[in-house]
Amino acid sequence: MRIVIAEDDPLLREGLALLLRAEGLDVVAKTERPEPFLEAVDEHKPDVAIVDVRMPPTHTDEGIRAAVEARRRRPDLAVLVLSAYVEQAFATELLSAGASGLGYLLKERVGRVEQFLEALHRVADGGTAVDPEVVAQLLTRTRPDAGLDRLSAREQEVLAIMAEGLGNGAIAERLFVTEGAVHKHIRSIFQKLDLNPSDSVDRRVTAVLRYLEDSRRRS
């Protein structure tokens, strides 16, 4: 897997590269500003880009804009955005054009190396990775009568993990249940929330996030 890193903090950039290389992954370029990052994407044709949200010059959302631009140039590029804190607007901006091959994680998740690598691979394979914190914020801020209260406690749990971008198998693993049970829960969730069921993880995640986002906006 060929990876380009865009991160302005030197310590974190090197740490990330060290970790990925130790796992046998191919870090082809490390950049610290948006423009060199885009050049590196053009030049090295990586499979995945790992991008920090805050980058020079203004340290606001340069990383998000660079990620969106990189995706515009190379639609098949997988992008994993790392952020120091959860900013709902950034996540929404990033995922608004479809969540396939996209991830938005808090920086500290990188330390949980197994989960981070799993998310990285998922994104590289065209899947989605949404930080549990983002999902949790959407869930808690959603209006109580948005339909969520019709879900059972277990179904809410499944919904949250699904929104992170995990597939049925992974959800089953995390909840210690069979895949068949997860499948049943998901069918029930989609029914109660009037969502279009689908097998593709990306479409499921998008549907769930849209639903949460919409019900939040209406409230």
Add this chain to the structure above:
Amino acid sequence: MSAFLARRARSTLDALEHLVGGLGTAILAVATLLWVLLTAALCVFGVGLLIVPATARIVHTVADRERGRISRWGEEVISPPPPPYSLRVVTDRTFHRELGWLVTHATFGFFVGLVGITLPLDVVHDGTLPLWWWAVPEFVAAPSLGWWTVTDWPGAFFVAFLGLMCAVVIMIIGPGLAWVQAWPGRALLPPSADVDLNLRVAELTATRAAALDAHAAELRRIERSLHDGAQNRLVAVTVLLGAARRALGRDPATAVEIIDRAQDAAELALAELRTVARGILPPVLADRGLAGALEGLAVSSGVPVSVDVDVAVRCPASTEATAYFVVAETLTNIAKHSGATSASVMVRRDGDTLLARITDDGKGGADEKAGSGIAGMRRRIEAHDGRLTLTSPPGGPTTLEVELPCGS
């Protein structure tokens, strides 16, 4: 003694400059006074009533010039709102006060200004008399203030001595003259008490808004330095620890190396947290007071700094912190930009005001608009309802004066 003379000479030159400036506004005042008298005369025939508003406007404009002039030295004279430019102006208090000033300044101020510029000319005339008295016709060579003519060398030197005496007199009474000339303006041109209160409310509202702005900017700065500093360091620690945990089974030697790096990152995080905490309120200020804290700054400064702090009663923490930051930033500026070989810091408490003066012997030419951080200091000081004055002529010296109210 020579330092005293130099100081005295400087204040005399300042005084002469003020007297000449005062003569300028006095000439304007004379012309305006004539116009006012003409207007009054025309009012007897009725037509003058038509030009009363325009006349009031002229009087206010001229008064504003004097306000601006005397505000440049000594206490600032705030401009009251203009009187109504209509016939109602004849009952307006501000207009009455401005008229009172106009009459005084056009007569008394004009006379003082004339004296102020005549005396130095006399010094030059009399002082140089021995150089040229023999070359001019007999009755031309005479002292400026005297009724005899010079016909021989002793007489010429006597007149030169008179010139010297005249110079001494200027040095003694010059500053007083300038003060006397500006006095009617200082007494009559500020807003009267009721108007002053309204202005004060408006000013306080503005500075309160500035305080909130400065506060928000300060919070943003702290948030930014926490996110970009300590937090990033801690994230790096978790990343490195994660990598070390993975490496432990495969290659213990590498794992130890990575843990070392993680420890370094954690120490960096601690150092940055300390910096942020110190930026909020320097602990040294709480421990050692303003004097001790400033001594500490002086010791670590790039140029030799003499510190003279005499503050008997301590001020509120936020005031002391502001004074501390202003001195710290100014000393940094001096070390970085001024090329000075020494600097001095003086801090005094005068009633309810904390005064700080920072001077260096550098090349001067500091410009607030050139983004030297002075604008930021000014915002911070004005947020405390204080005042910052920067004097930095090209060639130096540069003096920064700060007044911070520290009463409750």
